[in-house]
Amino acid sequence: MTSKILIIVPAYNEEQAIVGTVQQLEQFHEYDYVVINDGSTDRTKEILEQHGFSHVTLPVNLGIGGAVQTGYRYAERFGYDYAIQLDADGQHDPEDLHHLVAEMKKRDVDMLIGSRFLEKSNYKGSLTRRTGILYFNYLLRMIARVNITDPTSGYRIVNRRVIEWFAKDYPVDYPEVEVIVKLARKGFKVEETKVEMNARQGGASSITAVKSVYYMAKVTFFSLIRSYI
Amino acid sequence: MNTVYLIVIASSLFFLIVVIGMTAKNKLTDQYAFMWLTFSIIGVVLAFALPYLNDFARAIGISYLPSLIFLLAFLVVLSLLIYHTHLLSKQEHRIKTLVQDVAFLQREIQEVRKEDSRS
Numbered sequence: 001m002t003s004k005i006l007i008i009v010p011a012y013n014e015e016q017a018i019v020g021t022v023q024q025l026e027q028f029h030e031y032d033y034v035v036i037n038d039g040s041t042d043r044t045k046e047i048l049e050q051h052g053f054s055h056v057t058l059p060v061n062l063g064i065g066g067a068v069q070t071g072y073r074y075a076e077r078f079g080y081d082y083a084i085q086l087d088a089d090g091q092h093d094p095e096d097l098h099h100l101v102a103e104m105k106k107r108d109v110d111m112l113i114g115s116r117f118l119e120k121s122n123y124k125g126s127l128t129r130r131t132g133i134l135y136f137n138y139l140l141r142m143i144a145r146v147n148i149t150d151p152t153s154g155y156r157i158v159n160r161r162v163i164e165w166f167a168k169d170y171p172v173d174y175p176e177v178e179v180i181v182k183l184a185r186k187g188f189k190v191e192e193t194k195v196e197m198n199a200r201q202g203g204a205s206s207i208t209a210v211k212s213v214y215y216m217a218k219v220t221f222f223s224l225i226r227s228y229i
Numbered sequence: 230m231n232t233v234y235l236i237v238i239a240s241s242l243f244f245l246i247v248v249i250g251m252t253a254k255n256k257l258t259d260q261y262a263f264m265w266l267t268f269s270i271i272g273v274v275l276a277f278a279l280p281y282l283n284d285f286a287r288a289i290g291i292s293y294l295p296s297l298i299f300l301l302a303f304l305v306v307l308s309l310l311i312y313h314t315h316l317l318s319k320q321e322h323r324i325k326t327l328v329q330d331v332a333f334l335q336r337e338i339q340e341v342r343k344e345d346s347r348s
Contacts, residue, residue, distance in 0.1 A: 055336075056332045056333065056335075056336050057332055057335065058328055058329065058332045059331055059332065059335075060328055066328070066329070069329070070329045070332060077333070172321075172325075
């Protein structure tokens with residue numbers, strides 16, 4: 001029996017990159033995809049409709065957490081066995097999809113994260129970004145007892161159990177690291193595998209220096225409070 | 230009876246009237262209307278009891294009554310704020326679910342329309 005696999009593509013103001021990303025995804029006939037248009041203020045909605053791309057448009061902006069959760073609720077509704085998160089901005093290479101799915105089935109884990117750092121890759125992030133990643137790696141080893149080299153990676157695949165869990169409960173902002181802590185502490189198995197990441201095709205990263213401090217502080221507090229109390 | 234005493238009573242009565250007015254015009258939902266009515270009645274009672282409060286403050290070792298009132302008022306306002314943030318979070322969560330549901334429904338409507346136009 002073939003398993004039903006959904007690719008969730010959260011998109012907020014991605015009019016430049018969305019067509020390229022989705023056209024690449026459409027090459028993979030064995031996977032379904034859904035673009036979650038998170039109340040974009042640019043032409044993302046019109047572009048999605050013009051091209052007839054599969055999408056769900058949120059009438060107002062919910063932020064990354066609410067948008068991604070919409071994808072998981074969609075996956076839950078329509079009975080998908082696996083869900084893959086993939087950024088709309090072209091950073092995540094669809095060529096890795098087969099690899100993610102194959103590894104996921106082989107290892108039988110609950111969440112598999114695509115990592116840029118497991119082997120040498122072409123990724124070069126800013127210093128703040130790399131510091132943050134190192135810090136989160138340390139935090140996860142301390143609190144959740146998992147060694148994730150690329151904890152902020154949004155390129156990830158989860159199984160049905162996690163889909164159902166995320167459909168009910170998903171962090172509002174900066175969810176990537178927090179969900180690893182939650183899953184690991186609930187006894188779900190979280191592992192990672194190597195993927196390639198490109199420089200973004202359009203748009204700007206949502207993470208500025210001030211935000212990254214907030215990101216680190218928020219994840220630390222929440223991980224500590226929600227894990228131990 | 231001094232001026233300050235009169236001002237305190239007048240403002241507490243004014244507050245009570247505002248709350249009653251807002252309740253009558255349905256500008257406050259029942260549970261909040263009731264909460265504010267209770268607060269404003271307590272306010273009026275305290276305003277009238279001001280002289281006795283002075284004695285009470287002295288009895289428990291507070292020589293300056295306003296500091297007792299400020300402390301109590303501060304604690305009440307703080308708990309109200311936390312309560313409101315709690316309500317706000319609950320509302321946000323509900324709105325998020327509704328927004329997602331609306332988006333799903335819109336998608337379904339579009340799909341049905343497409344099928345209709347084909348047949």
